[in-house]
């Protein structure tokens with residue numbers, strides 16, 4: 078079977094995208110297909126698979142599968158790439174439209190010059206802060222802010238935020254020494270997070286800037302995570318390290334995102350998206 082695809086990235090967070098407006102792929106194949114296309118040696122090489130699909134709730138829908146074949150609920154970088162594709166390939170005609178994800182609807186606005194989408198702003202909606210909704214095991218339904226979290230005998234301080242998908246944020250002094258590979262995979266699979274968790278390390282540079290690294294649930298280290306950058310700004314605000322309702326530049330490994338948690342409790346993400354290649358995957 079030959080499956081037409083487009084490969085796109087948002088700040089280096091790269092996925093194989095399938096346009097389900099033009100083709101059908103059986104549901105039972107999707108998890109395995111994500112694993113196969115992501116393999117850098119025997120596949121195309123990517124952080125996972127994203128489906129751009131017709132929706133009865135919005136102009137366009139998006140589903141994300143991680144590298145290990147697990148399905149995520151949302152993907153910030155994937156949303157910007159989906160928005161770019163939807164506009165440039167004529168699925169939508171207006172610059173403001175909605176995208177359906179498993180976590181709900183988001184609003185996208187594309188900035189277009191000469192029919193090319195340069196920048197995309199997404200209203201990611203309100204962050205979810207109650208422990209049970211993240212979900213994280215524990216007695217109270219309070220927010221998880223600067224909570225002591227034991228890994229073996231070592232104490233860490235965590236803040237947990239869901240942007241439709243679960244994130245845990247840890248503050249570090251120096252981003253270049255963040256224990257990504259040591260703590261990332263351990264916290265991702267910790268039993269206190271029944272659905273697993275994405276793990277972010279952030280260094281607050283000043284009131285307007287954050288340095289960021291991520292270990293993603295189901296994909297490991299990636300160059301960027303859009304929902305993670307939103308969670309990072311929410312966590313930094315909850316810990317009084319940045320001010321609410323102002324735009325924060327998040328420096329990810331693959332580039333910068335502008336994130337704002339506004340007074341209406343919505344998180345806004347603004348950044349770019351790029352096409353890498355098109356082709357057919359032989360499955």
Ligand SMILES: N[C@@H](CCC[C@H](N)C(=O)O)C(=O)O
Pocket residue numbers: 090141143148149150151152153154155242243275293294295296299301302303304305
């Ligand atoms: N890279 C994404 C998030 C992808 C899903 C995540 N790994 C999960 O399982 O929740 C982003 O840009 O947000």
